[in-house]
Amino acid sequence: xxxxxxxxxxxxxTRGQQVTLSCSPISGHRSVSWYQQTPGQGLQFLFEYFSxxxxxxxxxxxxxxxxxxxxxxxxxxxxxxxxxDSALYLCASSLGGTSGITGELFFGExxxxxxx
Amino acid sequence: QxxxxxxxxxxxxxxxxxxxxNCTYSDRGSQSFFWYRQYSGKSPELIMxxxxxxxxxxxxxxxxxxxxxxxxxxxxxxxxxxxxxxxxCAVNMFDDFGNxxxxxxxxxxxxxxx
Numbered sequence: 001x002x003x004x005x006x007x008x009x010x011x012x013x014t015r016g017q018q019v020t021l022s023c024s025p026i027s028g029h030r031s032v033s034w035y036q037q038t039p040g041q042g043l044q045f046l047f048e049y050f051s052x053x054x055x056x057x058x059x060x061x062x063x064x065x066x067x068x069x070x071x072x073x074x075x076x077x078x079x080x081x082x083x084x085d086s087a088l089y090l091c092a093s094s095l096g097g098t099s100g101i102t103g104e105l106f107f108g109e110x111x112x113x114x115x116x
Numbered sequence: 117q118x119x120x121x122x123x124x125x126x127x128x129x130x131x132x133x134x135x136x137x138n139c140t141y142s143d144r145g146s147q148s149f150f151w152y153r154q155y156s157g158k159s160p161e162l163i164m165x166x167x168x169x170x171x172x173x174x175x176x177x178x179x180x181x182x183x184x185x186x187x188x189x190x191x192x193x194x195x196x197x198x199x200x201x202x203x204x205c206a207v208n209m210f211d212d213f214g215n216x217x218x219x220x221x222x223x224x225x226x227x228x229x230x
Contacts, residue, residue, distance in 0.1 A: 033217075033218070035220075041222070042204075042221065042222035042223055043160070043204065043220035044219055045217050045218070045219065045220075048217060051188075055215055055216075056211070056215040056216065056217045058217070090159060103219060104150075104162045104165070105150075105160075105162065106162075107159035107160050107161070107204075108159060109158075109159050110159055
């Protein structure tokens with residue numbers, strides 16, 4: 001079955017712009033989590049969506065937002081981009097459950113954002 | 117802040133030897149523990165999970181969990197050059213509202229020397 005698909009794979013933006021990243025989870029998976037990965041900080045949790053509801057949020061400023069659609073596809077948006085937002089943004093899907101993230105996370109290939 | 121700690125390495129191990137990767141976590145309420153492998157330029161993939169104290173073996177991989185010591189480890193026997201990667205320890209953690217998230221360590225870079 002198809003894996004997690006993220007688009008775009010690479011993008012370059014300038015400071016102050018905004019960006020929207022897309023994630024299509026594995027069919028049947030209802031939970032989508034977003035992570036930011038940088039060499040210094042590793043994988044940092046952004047937020048998790050389950051059945052169109054944000055269930056948990058990491059310690060990122062309000063410039064980072066997301067949503068999930070009825071077909072479980074998810075988007076994340078970063079407004080007013082800063083140089084420090086340059087990173088690999090990874091989306092991960094899982095079956096999820098009513099009590100939280102359960103089971104294995106399947107990661108997409110990521111969207112590599114460069115902010116100039 | 118609830119954390120997952122790993123030695124960043126690099127850890128160099130001769131081919132055929134045992135590689136030992138360690139991880140400690142801060143949340144005593146954590147119940148699920150995962151090891152992900154990430155090759156350079158690729159996304160993480162799950163290789164092991166463990167929920168109960170003790171050892172869990174899967175092929176050349178053994179995960180070990182000690183909840184009392186808040187310690188989880190991954191042993192790779194008969195290490196192969198293809199095992200060279202960054203290994204990420206991940207632990208489920210709960211905030212004050214009971215919301216769960218999977219928290220990752222910064223990873224240990226493992227190099228298997230032929």
